[in-house]
Amino acid sequence: MNKxxxxxxxxxxxxxxxxxSGWEMPLNYGSQLDxxxxxxENVGMFDVSHMTVFEVFGKDAEEFLKKILSNDIAxxxxxxxxxxxxxxxxxxxxxxxxxVYNLNEKYFIVSNCATKERDEEWLKENAMAFEVKVEHxxxxxxxxxQGPDVSDFFEKNIGASIVNLKNFECASHKGLxxxxxxxxxxxxxxxxxxxxxLLELWNEFNxxxxxPIGLGARDTLRIEAGLCLYGTDMNDKTHPYExxxxxxxxxxxxxxxxxxxxxxxxxxxxxxxxxxxxVLEDKGILxxxxxxSDGKSNGEILSGTFSPVLKKSIGFARVTSEFGSTGTxxxxxxxxxxxxxxxxxxKKR
Numbered sequence: 001m002n003k004x005x006x007x008x009x010x011x012x013x014x015x016x017x018x019x020x021s022g023w024e025m026p027l028n029y030g031s032q033l034d035x036x037x038x039x040x041e042n043v044g045m046f047d048v049s050h051m052t053v054f055e056v057f058g059k060d061a062e063e064f065l066k067k068i069l070s071n072d073i074a075x076x077x078x079x080x081x082x083x084x085x086x087x088x089x090x091x092x093x094x095x096x097x098x099x100v101y102n103l104n105e106k107y108f109i110v111s112n113c114a115t116k117e118r119d120e121e122w123l124k125e126n127a128m129a130f131e132v133k134v135e136h137x138x139x140x141x142x143x144x145x146q147g148p149d150v151s152d153f154f155e156k157n158i159g160a161s162i163v164n165l166k167n168f169e170c171a172s173h174k175g176l177x178x179x180x181x182x183x184x185x186x187x188x189x190x191x192x193x194x195x196x197x198l199l200e201l202w203n204e205f206n207x208x209x210x211x212p213i214g215l216g217a218r219d220t221l222r223i224e225a226g227l228c229l230y231g232t233d234m235n236d237k238t239h240p241y242e243x244x245x246x247x248x249x250x251x252x253x254x255x256x257x258x259x260x261x262x263x264x265x266x267x268x269x270x271x272x273x274x275x276x277x278x279v280l281e282d283k284g285i286l287x288x289x290x291x292x293s294d295g296k297s298n299g300e301i302l303s304g305t306f307s308p309v310l311k312k313s314i315g316f317a318r319v320t321s322e323f324g325s326t327g328t329x330x331x332x333x334x335x336x337x338x339x340x341x342x343x344x345x346x347k348k349r
């Protein structure tokens with residue numbers, strides 16, 4: 001099983017380790033609830049080095065990315081910007097979701113660990129038509145620090161130049177890539193680069209009072225924030241419009257013929273299935289696979305959890321376009337009441 005460069009730290013700090021897509025990762029370090037609230041109310045840090053980092057460079061790098069991404073890479077022509085996008089196949093179905101960083105005339109792609117082999121094969125296969133190189137950065141790791149107090153912490157420990165970065169901006173600092181991105185719905189940074197430098201930074205953060213946060217809280221945080229997880233809320237059988245990700249599909253440039261565009265142009269987003277937020281009004285916990293109904297049409301729970309902030313069970317569901325604002329979910333043969341809401345349950349504060 002794969003291990004990150006922080007594996008020894010996790011064991012020394014009594015982390016409960018689990019298999020996550022072939023990686024031995026910390027689920028929690030004691031109380032998942034406490035870890036969740038630390039990020040919502042203060043600051044916490046995550047080991048996300050199971051994620052995959054690719055470097056894209058060469059004369060045709062921009063043209064290559066225009067071809068393979070649903071979002072338009074031209075939006076981040078300026079050095080020090082990032083963009084969220086999808087990787088699609090010719091049928092317009094989602095192969096992966098990722099963030100692309102434009103820094104120092106190179107592009108860095110951060111994608112999911114479970115799709116690493118398929119992504120690498122897809123990228124390199126499509127790169128053959130361009131003067132461009134795609135390299136898997138095996139010596140890179142990623143850590144994230146998230147929470148409403150992150151700016152104050154960085155002001156004291158990193159410096160104003162990084163604190164002043166805006167959302168989806170990035171910069172080189174101490175040989176690392178600092179990006180104002182994250183997966184929690186809170187303010188924060190993801191830091192990408194050499195594993196030895198990251199280990200030193202991680203220990204500095206920990207010595208300064210920042211606690212590590214496991215995958216359990218990472219999942220409840222991202223659900224509260226309305227952020228999809230590849231393999232759970234979307235996959236290569238779904239297209240962007242039925243995952244609440246139509247905003248990542250940029251059709252504005254008529255001359256940009258990205259992979260999957262022709263197929264997506266045949267879909268009416270208004271008639272497509274959609275991803276919605278679900279709040280359970282009765283006692284219970286929403287889980288993946290549960291059936292929901294409004295009396296006329298059905299849907300299915302994709303992700304579900306208990307929200308420490310809302311004190312209710314919440315989740316995502318894929319439903320038909322005409323699904324109503326209320327319904328029921330079947331849990332242990334009981335029909336319980338649910339409300340259909342925006343999948344973004346909380347907003348960044």
